[in-house]
Amino acid sequence: MGKWIERQRNIIDFTLSSLLRKKGKNISLLCVYTLVVLMLASVMFFVHSIKKEASMILKDAPEMVVQRMIAGRHELIPLAYMDKIKNIRGVQSVNKRLWGYYYDPVVGANYTLMVPDHSDVPAGNIMIGRGISRVRLAFPGDTLEFRSHDGKIITLEVKKTLSPESELVSSDLVLISEDDFNRLFGRNRDSVTDLTLHVKNPRELSTIALKISEILPDTRIILRDEILRTYDAVFNWRGGMMIVILLGALLAFIIFACDKASGLSQEERKEIGILKAIGWETSDVILMKFWEGMIVSLSSFLLGILLAYAHVFFTSSMLFEPVLKGWAVLYPQFKVVPFVDASQVVSLFFLTVVPYTVATIIPSWRAATVDPDSVMR
Amino acid sequence: MISVIELLNTRKVFNMGKPNEFVAIEGVTLSIEFNRVTVIRGPSGSGKTTLLSLIGCMVRPTSGRITLADREITSLPERFLTEIRQKTFGFIFQQFNLIKGVTALENAMLPAYPSGERHASLKKRALHLFDLFNISQKAASRVEWLSGGEAQRVTIVRALINNPSVIIADEPTAHLDTKLSQEFMEIVARMKAEQKTVLIASHDPIVYESPITDRVINVRDGRIDGSVR
Numbered sequence: 001m002g003k004w005i006e007r008q009r010n011i012i013d014f015t016l017s018s019l020l021r022k023k024g025k026n027i028s029l030l031c032v033y034t035l036v037v038l039m040l041a042s043v044m045f046f047v048h049s050i051k052k053e054a055s056m057i058l059k060d061a062p063e064m065v066v067q068r069m070i071a072g073r074h075e076l077i078p079l080a081y082m083d084k085i086k087n088i089r090g091v092q093s094v095n096k097r098l099w100g101y102y103y104d105p106v107v108g109a110n111y112t113l114m115v116p117d118h119s120d121v122p123a124g125n126i127m128i129g130r131g132i133s134r135v136r137l138a139f140p141g142d143t144l145e146f147r148s149h150d151g152k153i154i155t156l157e158v159k160k161t162l163s164p165e166s167e168l169v170s171s172d173l174v175l176i177s178e179d180d181f182n183r184l185f186g187r188n189r190d191s192v193t194d195l196t197l198h199v200k201n202p203r204e205l206s207t208i209a210l211k212i213s214e215i216l217p218d219t220r221i222i223l224r225d226e227i228l229r230t231y232d233a234v235f236n237w238r239g240g241m242m243i244v245i246l247l248g249a250l251l252a253f254i255i256f257a258c259d260k261a262s263g264l265s266q267e268e269r270k271e272i273g274i275l276k277a278i279g280w281e282t283s284d285v286i287l288m289k290f291w292e293g294m295i296v297s298l299s300s301f302l303l304g305i306l307l308a309y310a311h312v313f314f315t316s317s318m319l320f321e322p323v324l325k326g327w328a329v330l331y332p333q334f335k336v337v338p339f340v341d342a343s344q345v346v347s348l349f350f351l352t353v354v355p356y357t358v359a360t361i362i363p364s365w366r367a368a369t370v371d372p373d374s375v376m377r
Numbered sequence: 378m379i380s381v382i383e384l385l386n387t388r389k390v391f392n393m394g395k396p397n398e399f400v401a402i403e404g405v406t407l408s409i410e411f412n413r414v415t416v417i418r419g420p421s422g423s424g425k426t427t428l429l430s431l432i433g434c435m436v437r438p439t440s441g442r443i444t445l446a447d448r449e450i451t452s453l454p455e456r457f458l459t460e461i462r463q464k465t466f467g468f469i470f471q472q473f474n475l476i477k478g479v480t481a482l483e484n485a486m487l488p489a490y491p492s493g494e495r496h497a498s499l500k501k502r503a504l505h506l507f508d509l510f511n512i513s514q515k516a517a518s519r520v521e522w523l524s525g526g527e528a529q530r531v532t533i534v535r536a537l538i539n540n541p542s543v544i545i546a547d548e549p550t551a552h553l554d555t556k557l558s559q560e561f562m563e564i565v566a567r568m569k570a571e572q573k574t575v576l577i578a579s580h581d582p583i584v585y586e587s588p589i590t591d592r593v594i595n596v597r598d599g600r601i602d603g604s605v606r
Contacts, residue, residue, distance in 0.1 A: 003492075003493030003494075004493060006496065007491060007492070010491075010494075010496055010499075011490055013483075014479075014487065014490060017479050017483055018476075020478075021477075021479070022478075267477075274476060277462075277474070278463075278488040278535065279491070280459070280490075281491065282459075284490075371436055372436075372462070373430040
């Protein structure tokens with residue numbers, strides 16, 4: 001075992017000296033390789049984290065949301081609808097929800113204003129998402145001004161900022177009391193934005209949804225699972241788009257890497273001949289080439305993964321934010337919470353490190369089977 | 378005198394069956410004795426290098442037999458031939474064949490890398506040999522910065538690193554001036570004193586007329602043309 005380790009160590013030692021001879025060429029290869037891994041891993045990390053975050057937040061979301069539709073558009077729903085829904089067998093509770101959008105001309109961003117279920121926001125106070133806190137530099141104790149529906153200025157004090165775990169949906173969120181919501185938007189008190197439902201048995205969800213649509217034909221019913229599916233589809237699609245765009249870069253890299261790895265120069269062939277002549281076996285030459293491929297590809301892979309982690313989770317995917325995010329109301333910047341899927345990292349390893357290493361070994365294997373006397377002649 | 382290497386009716390044909398087929402060695406029968414300096418002399422293209430390649434297990438004969446210390450090596454598989462080459466022979470090539478961009482020390486240590494010897498002890502041995510050949514100060518230099526004489530000493534250290542019993546040198550003085558060629562023969566004398574068998578292919582009078590040389594074998598057109606000494 002000791003000899004085996006020493007043999008690997010000696011051969012790695014020589015491989016490193018050998019790689020350092022062509023510093024410029026190998027460093028440029030390492031940079032391109034790292035960049036490709038950085039891009040691919042960033043897309044993977046971002047899409048996975050955002051989906052995971054969405055599913056975690058929606059876990060506590062109501063099982064069903066009922067909205068009123070008029071002429072195909074979402075309208076306020078009369079409170080009278082609540083009683084009709086409550087009477088359906090299997091419905092555990094019905095709650096009203098008040099929410100809307102507010103455009104803040106100061107930063108050019110849309111906020112989502114919402115009245116929480118339980119009145120933990122006193123009148124005159126608000127809770128804000130991290131995105132708003134960042135762009136408006138507003139922290140607990142500060143005040144924010146809002147322009148109401150009739151042109152009056154309403155000043156509200158920030159009570160707290162929302163937790164970063166829910167930043168995907170809370171980045172642009174303002175939690176506001178019902179009284180302030182009414183003052184801001186001049187709401188008709190007989191209706192609310194939509195209704196949320198909890199059911200006794202989740203298996204009855206579709207039956208209850210069918211009954212609601214029969215009793216209240218002017219409503220649309222949104223199930224939690226549908227929202228999750230939409231998130232999945234949207235981010236998968238966006239991730240897929242990014243991968244397609246990156247495919248061009250990936251192809252260029254493959255051509256570059258194949259050319260570098262597979263085309264053994266006359267000098268390299270001669271060196272292999274020398275090594276064989278001085279007593280190296282074909283397997284020793286292949287081992288050396290294996291380490292050469294591994295050193296280049298593994299260090300690029302690890303560096304790329306680390307940079308991608310920093311890129312996605314510390315810089316908010318600054319490089320392709322406009323493509324991956326661009327969620328209609330998410331104008332404020334938000335940071336995703338780190339979630340890494342090990343299986344995706346392993347797949348990326350097999351897609352990048354293995355092909356390069358194999359491409360390095362095959363041509364040298366052919367050269368290593370040449371008679372060692374070629375260097376004598 | 379004990380024979381270390383024997384060739385029996387050995388023939389080597391290159392590119393057999395092709396239009397450019399040529400016979401490099403024809404029916405050579407030869408014994409190389411232990412702990413002696415043997416020089417193979419002959420003009421360019423006479424088959425000296427091919428003969429060295431055959432003896433050094435770098436290439437197999439087309440027909441005939443080669444034995445090394447009474448062990449028939451002609452039919453051995455590639456792996457065993459490599460092992461013999463690694464443990465029994467040390468090579469000094471005409472073109473030096475050092476790996477450019479790598480230090481002299483690392484070049485000299487290369488033959489021992491696959492053996493799995495501890496790097497520290499290997500380095501110690503290599504540095505001792507560098508010291509012996511007065512090139513310690515060049516150990517950390519890249520080989521392309523060395524003079525002809527220095528480069529050749531590095532190839533000699535490389536040939537000796539695995540402590541082989543047979544040293545094979547192909548035209549070792551071809552790129553050296555008279556002084557350096559004489560120094561090379563002094564090194565050969567030292568090898569002989571250390572019980573090594575030395576086999577040199579050369580047409581340089583400094584080599585074949587040297588008092589250190591025990592035997593000169595003439596080769597012409599791939600055949601033995603008689604021994605001088």
